[in-house]
Amino acid sequence: MLGFGTLAKKVFGTANDRKIKATKPIVAKINALEPEFEKLTDAQLIEKTAEFKERLSKGETLDQLLPEAFANCREGAKRALGLRAFDVQLMGGIFLHQGNIAEMKTGEGKTLMSTFAAYLNALTGRGVHVVTVNDYLAARDAEWMSKVYGALGLTTGVVIPNQPKDQKREAYACDITYSTNNELGFDYLRDNMATDLAQMMQRDHYFAIVDEVDSILIDEARTPLVISGPAQDRSEMYVTIDKVIPGIQDEHYTLDEKSRQVTFTDEGNDYLEAQLKAAGLLDAEHSLYDPESTTLVHHVNQALRAHKMFTKDKDYIVRDGGIVLIDEFTGRMMAGRRLSDGLHQAIEAKEGCKIQPENVTMASVTFQNYFRLYDKLGGMTGTAMTEETEFRTIYNLGVVAVPTNRPVARVDEHDQIYRSAQEKYAAITKEIQKVHETGQPILVGTTSIEKSEYLSQLLTAAGVKHNVLNARQHEQEAQIVADAGKLGAVTIATNMAGRGTDIKLGGNVEHKVLEAITAEPDADPEAIRTRIEEAHKADEEAVKAAGGLYVLATERHESRRIDNQLRGRSGRQGDPGRSSFYLSLDDDLMRIFGSERLEKVLSGLGMKEGEAIVHPWVNKSLERAQAKVEGRNFDIRKQLLQFDDVMNEQRKVIFKQRREILEADDQSEIVTDMRHDAIDDLVDQFIPERSYADQWDAEGLYAASIEKLNLDVPIIDWAKEDGVDDDDLRSRLIEASDKLMEEKLEAFGPETMRQVEKQLLLTTIDAKWREHLLTLEHLRSVVGLRSHAQRNPLDEYKNESFQLFEGMLESLREDVTQKLSRIQPMTKEQQEQMVRQMVEQQRRAQMAAAPVTPAEPSGEAAPGFVEDDPSTWGNPGRNDLCPCGSGQKFKHCHGKL
Template identity: 50%
Template sequence: MLKYLAKKIVGTKNERELKKIRPLVDKVNALEASTQALSDDELKAKTIEFRERYAAGESLDDLMPEAFAVVREASVRTTGMRHFDVQLIGGAVLHAGNIAEMKTGEGKTLVATLPVYLNALSGKGVHVITVNDYLAKRDSEWMGKIYRFLGLEVGVIVHGLTDEERKAAYGADITYGTNNELGFDYLRDNMKFRIEDYVQREHNFAIVDEVDSILIDEARTPLIISGPAEVSTDDYYRADKVVRQLQEGEHFNIDEKSRNTVLTEPGVKQAEALLGIENLYDVSNMKLLHHVNQSLKAHHNYQRDIHYMVDEDGKVVIVDEFTGRVLEGRRYSDGLHQAIEAKEQVPIERENQTLATITYQNYFRLYSKLAGMTGTADTEAAEFKKIYDLEVAVIPTNVPMQRIDNTDKVYRTKDEKFAAVIEEIREAHQKGQPCLVGTISVESSEYLSNLLKKAKIKHNVLNAKNHAHEATIIADAGKQGAVTIATNMAGRGTDIKLGEGVLELGGLHIVGTERHESRRIDNQLRGRSGRQGDPGSSQFFLSLEDDLMRIFGGDRIKNLMDRFGMQEGEPIEHTLVNRAIENAQKKVENYHFEVRKHLLEYDDVMNQQRQIIYTYRREILGGEGVDGMVEERIDQILHDIFQLSIPAVGYTQDVKQEELSESFRYYFSFAPDFGRFDDTAKVTEVREGLRAQVFEVLHRKEEEIGKERFFALKRYFLLNIIDTAWKDNLLSMDRLKEGIGLRSYGQKNPLTEYKREAFELFENMMSRIKEETVVILFKVEIAKEEEPPSLQDAASVPEARNRAERRRQQKKAQKSTPAANALCPCGSGVKYKLCCGAN
């Protein structure tokens, strides 16, 4: 009661925040007349003036009212569109680094021009991130008219650009691009061998369009760059053949909620018999067990034309379950994609090993300031705050909403439901009212399309199979008599404008054929209707056989239908049903949030390691501190050697000389000269003297090879050793993550165990980097006429190792064979008979 009264007196938090922005709107409006009076040249000159004032110490907040007024006037002159007051509010929300929830048709694309222009004045670059290449191109050209008129450069990042084109686009004041392209460019940059080849610059400010789709829906799948691993494809076909002969209920059970399938005891025995092995759980058969489990998931948890499609080239491509679009270049990990390829009897691409990876959460947290806009964010406000520290502000519509949202109609079976859907479409079509029909899968859209063909109702279909024509199909969806079936995307980023005479017919009618797991997707479908105060309506049709109802809420609703005595073909419409459906959706949303949070918790461990490695690479490529890194690694190794072989106090005779000599031969390829120390020399002098001998050898090698060439070698080896070790570490981390869940059976927290073991792996990796760098640098030999390997052409450390080894073998061949118990001349520090002599 007190909370209700407080809201009545002081308003909701959202209302209070919007009230604070109102004075800004008044200032912008007050500047409108004077801004309109400026000539084109005077208006363009404002950008130079603002930049000079920013450089002189004025903040972007100080410049905001004038900058917004200038953008509004530039928009009127270049596009014919004038920002509404509510759009100015939206612009201020975005500039503050928050999320603006604005209904469909309220002009989010235009709203973004205000904060984009303002933040571009800093010269640090602004990224505008969209969900597909079409929108990135369209918006960069459409809104680019405003920016270019005001003297700013605009770039666009889409699939298929060269590195030179990408670098130019990122170097512009404003860069449009897709989330995939920007994320992959970041990973690719950090795999390059020259700093000048990096295409991205600092991550200053980003505005994410359809922010809920990118930061919530797609955040369950990390971005991964991978290379082929040495794994045979035969095991996938073998496992697939076995799984096809297993029976549900007897040999395996399907868990639809967690999307998993598990073998029963009889199933294990049957699989062992079919595979011809005694124990599937034997250590030697663990890989085969993994393939069987993945094949089970491929057959029973992943459905064609729902979770994936087979394209015209016979390739398995993932369908984004939230947007209905094909996820270009993405593959299921951990052998699942190969299992699906075996299931579909298409060529299997070799399993890949991770070379670089990052989650969307950690990529977008690289930005100094992040903002977003969408029509549906408020339902996920808690997640935006927790993961990204983003507040959601709901912006009021420019004109009051008139759309009528009818209560859901629930039927017993899918056949009854689709019969009612066809009848609903027929009624609207006969009177000329356009219909947008939403489905949740490609399969469902094609089934409905066949029903409409039988009913002789002309229609268009928009799904992952023809998403290239999305804009054209959506542009026609508001015309009189139009019927459009859309899979989960319903024209994202493209408004449905009503044709002539449609307003009088009641506007666009939305027909939902099923409830999605997320309320936001349903709201996005509804949001296509009723834009800018237009009339409109929506009606959802459900059945107890729908996945959401069956898995999460069917029993309760079925009991309600039985209680009300509903007959076949008769729907139930009741607030209790709507509440039950909403609760089911909330359950699924919470489940997916936990999945994303779980992914992020594990990636946060990786992210700390990634930042260290990427910083190292940048420093090496920049040439800064390379000598310092080498010196630091030598000193670390010397410290370890001295700890074992030289006491804390004492004299030369107390030093373990033979042990120390062996270590020096291994790490530095020479035996120390103890003759330089007399017996009265203290151990501190011995340490300093031995360190001096190490650096004498290093400097002598530098003089022999040449200072510049030796520096190039140091950079080359440092970089390649880090890259090889990092790649191996990623593989180890993947394997660690696979089995870490089993620790819970031992009453241990898997995440805590993962953090501990990941730290150990990283420590071992850093130790390996330190040792290999020193060992190779002291062993490498290069002829004066031979060019040192370049960073650009660097492929792997083994090349350098092989080159050095060949030289050692050539030199060794020229010498007489040493005694069996003498130290091997190759410099390993091991006896000849146990090293090269063993061959």
């Protein structure tokens, strides 16, 4: 018997079905316009764009223009790329324009689909940002799709790291700009550290289309973007503490893998105290519980996390004497990304690498709050439905599953569960051997470099030829993925999320053509292409006959999305395919969530070694476990966002204030208001409200006015006068202060005074904001302990951070007033030098944030430098010039990770 919910869905359709149905009349309109737009010349397509812009300026809406604009864009794409968009791609474009996430299966053409919404919204002239997960995809998609936009009369730009400033500014000024999420976020922070409007890059946050939206807005949302500068060097402390950790026994700490937390027990604290005293890090009369030991305890905790929570070749690799983090979702190296709070330094000490100094936060933002700056947001991915609640709650984004152009023909088999990892890998090796003999290409998914290399050894021993794709083979990624669909290919891959290159049955034609042209430079490229396309058809049919791509996963990820992404590599555009998951009770997910019950079930069934259990119930229970983990991870991200929202309100105030200062030529009104407020604060401090004259601290106010206002006025005598109240004192101080500043204005000259005020305001705001961020970081790390006193940590954080922010603004007023009051008239040369110094001081504060522009190449390599022999390169630092003579920093040239 059907339940009410199931019955209702059968009668009325799901919410997703209704959304799809609502777009069908619009798609029909676009299709009806096709013959009309086919008759237009190339020049008339561009004229149509100008016509649409004019109609928009006269009051028409984007929704009214949509059918014609989409028809124009489809025709432009057909001529520029030779690709005619399917109806489902038009649907996806409509959903993007409406501010939704379009979930489209792998190989359905998301890149082309995004051009429709981008083109329509770019007609407003406010600029559209298309966001990708890495620089390679941003550059590839921009180059590819710029042909479409160019055919329609629009400009395309791409923003990548280390780009010259002029190029980057031009890219942001284009109608459509491709970039990575990291670069957009960092440019936003850099813009809000600029000392001049001309230094700012981004012009507006109108509409963003986020590719691999689940990877960017969910997986990467746990880590805020931070621009930092160097702090005090504590490398010796990390090394000394690291020597203590290996002696720690199991009873000294507790490890909670579910919440990824590790803490010392009482026995562990006693052991540590003794060891730290012996090492001379802790005074004999102090204990770990003393307030003076806070920093030391923090370092010890980070060292413990480095040893017990972070595993080499899974969470990071050691490369060129440094620690390079690995993205747990994509398996990619995250070069240049560092863990905060001294955790990265603790891992460097653990692996015996050179310890880089810690950094001080100069500006930070989370991806959630950056992307919520946009008036409208759209996204696309192959897997978003499992996180629909989070997208709606955090970003107000709906998720719509767009139907495939052709029905999915892939066969998804039930999971096979073995008792031990050894049995599982033996079964996987046997299965790969068996399938490999049939010629069916196999993609084997693993969760870590270590496991992919272990499986590679087993296959080598079994005589199976294969490729391995993980963070170590980063450079050959596109080639390995392109070959993965060839007849008889076996590819082991660590996490396939966001790889960007489709696995096509029979191999990738474009890659084959490029290889052939490189091998035969004198041959006719068109003849080569024709020959290869003919051969490819036969290869493709042979692979289809063998069953298409077989995806064999060696473990389930804690997120269903990552499993679905791997599965989705097979069966693209109606191709045949097959997927299967091989699991064991030793797998992390099984071990942490519910393996005990399964162990009992398996024992009760009397299973023999090497046998597997296969049942739909097992799949269901695993999906429930994954849903639990996803829910917990959502809570973690939600909590991060709730805390960052508090800071975000303050960030908006500061960034808005900075922008107003940059845009205005005259700051005199702002600094005058600040000075008057500072005088109010001073009077309130020394003359309590509703107090008698004998309760006043006139001496204190006199001393403070000399120090803070540079005013030597007879406050003590004024206070003794009959009938004088606090308002009279306030008025007299303001009058004296105004007179002093008028004298300074006359001595400096209005133009120089305005420059000084502007730079002084900016440098002081930035310095105060940096201090405030550090204070908030410390508050965030300790406020969690308030829960032991039955107080809500978030409420405590809100209240205290607001008080700290008010205190920062008060201190800002005081500092600006004091500095301006003490500026002495100078010669013109001295005044100009002072302004230059202020600008230079601000520039230095920005150095960590500024994009690197390559220096002019010297053209001369260092003596003895040999291109292919790293031993001849010397030992340059990462920020030193490269010994090859290119003029670039070593880290961006031969030292590039």
